[in-house]
Amino acid sequence: MSLEMNAAELEEFIAKVFPQIKDDFVIEELEEMRIKVRLKVQDKHLRPGGTVSGPSMFGLADVAVYFAIMAMIGPKALAVTTSSSLDFMRKPVAHADLLAECRLLKLGKVLAVGDVLLFSDGMEAPVARASMTYSIPPR
Amino acid sequence: MSLEMNAAELEEFIAKVFPQIKDDFVIEELEEMRIKVRLKVQDKHLRPGGTVSGPSMFGLADVAVYFAIMAMIGPKALAVTTSSSLDFMRKPVAHADLLAECRLLKLGKVLAVGDVLLFSDGMEAPVARASMTYSIPPR
C-alpha cells in the first residue's frame, strides 16, 4: 500500500476538518504506515509541575494513529477510535514538546491498529507507549 | 477500609492541588471504594459535531480513579497513572455532561486498580469503559 496523501495534503485536510487543533500538532515525518507527530506543548497541555498531562499524551497518540490512517486511506474523516491502551513509564520533561512515533501494524477493511511511542523532545527513553484501534467505516 | 476524606474534604483538596481543573469536575457521590464524578462539559471538551473528545473522556476516567484513591488513602497527591485501557463504545450525546461511575477493584500498598463506566447524562448505555492502574508511592 502507498500513501494517499503526502504531509502537505494531510496538514491541509486536518486544518479543514479539525481547525481547533491544527496549531497544536506538526507532522515531522510521514512514510507508508509510519508517522512522526509533534505536540507543540503549551500551558493548556500541562499539569502542576510543568509536565505534560495524561489527556494530552492520550490525545497525541490518538491523533498520530488517526493521521497515519488518513494518509494511507485518503481524507475520509470518519474513522473512530474503538480501543486504546497506554502505559505511562516516565515523567515527561517540563515544558519540552512531545513527539509521537507511530507505525500502523494493521490496516484492514474494518479495523486499523497503530502502535505509538511518546518521547519528550531531546530525551532518549520513551515517556509512554500506546496502542489504538480504529474502526473504519465501509467505503 | 473506610474513607479518609468525605466529599467536601476531597473537593477542598482538589481545589488546592489542581486549581486549574476544579471547575470542570463535580463529585456526585462518594462511598468506600466507589465514586461518581461529573464532567461539566464545555466547549474545550468537544470535538466537531459537539461530542465529547477522546482526551476529555480519558481525563474524566483518570480523575475519577484518582479521586477515589485519594478519598481512601488521604491527601497524598503523588499517586501516578501507570497503565490505562479504554473502550469507546458509543458516541456521547452532543453537549450533555459526562458521568463517570468508578469502583476501586484493588487498593494495595503499591498499586491501585479502578474500573470506570462513562455515561452521557440521561443516557442508559455507557459511552465508554476504562480501567486505570495507579502507582502509590511508599508512605
Place this chain on the structure above:
Amino acid sequence: MSLEMNAAELEEFIAKVFPQIKDDFVIEELEEMRIKVRLKVQDKHLRPGGTVSGPSMFGLADVAVYFAIMAMIGPKALAVTTSSSLDFMRKPVAHADLLAECRLLKLGKVLAVGDVLLFSDGMEAPVARASMTYSIPPR
C-alpha cells in the same frame, strides 16, 4: 435484545464446535447480556505453587465473552477476539475453581465489548479483571 440460545443450547453448541474445551467450562448462569462461567481448574491450568496460570485466566475471560455473544446472536462460531486488556490483582486461591462474571457492554453489528471479573471460588475480592472486544462477521 433477548437470548437466542438458553444455557442448554449454548452448551450443546460449544460441545459441537469446541469439543476439546467443553469439559473445562461450565455455564453457571445465563441471562440477557450476562453470563457466569466456571473454569474447572485442573493440573494443566496451574503454575508452580498451585495458582491458576495467566493463560488460563485469559482463556476463561475470553471464553466467557464469546459464550455471552453466542447466546445473544445465535450459533455463528466465527466471532474473533480483536483486543483485550487484563489487570491481575490478586493471587488466585490454589486449586480452587475460577469463576468469570461477564456482562456485555456493547453488542453492535460489527463489534462487541465484554467486561469480566474473575474470582477464585469462595473468595470475595476479584483476582483479575478483563475486557475483550470481538469482531462479528457480517451476517
Place this chain on the structure above:
Amino acid sequence: MSLEMNAAELEEFIAKVFPQIKDDFVIEELEEMRIKVRLKVQDKHLRPGGTVSGPSMFGLADVAVYFAIMAMIGPKALAVTTSSSLDFMRKPVAHADLLAECRLLKLGKVLAVGDVLLFSDGMEAPVARASMTYSIPPR
C-alpha cells in the same frame, strides 16, 4: 544496564523454576533489554482449524517479557504480571511456530514494561501485539 544472565543461564534457570513449560519455549536471541522467543507449537496450543489459540499467544507474550526481565535482573522468579493488553490482528498460520520479539521499554525498581510483536514463523506481518507490565518485588 547489562545482562545478568546469558541465554544458557536463562534456559537453565527456566528449566529449574518452570520445568513444565521448558520444552515449549526456545530463546532465539537475547541482548540487553531485548529477547526473541519461539513457541514450539504443539497440538495443545491449537484451536480447531489449526491456528494457535489466544491463551497460547498470551502465554508466549507473557513469558517473553518475563524472560527479558529475568535476564536483566538475575534469577529472582518472583516478578508477577499486573497488567496486559493485546491486539489480535491476523490469523496465525496453521501449525507454524510462533515467534515473540520483545523489548523492555522500562525496567524500574518496582515496575517493568515490555512490548511484544508476535509472528507466525515465516510470515512478515505480525499476528498480534502485546504489552505487559510486571511488578518486581523489593530486592
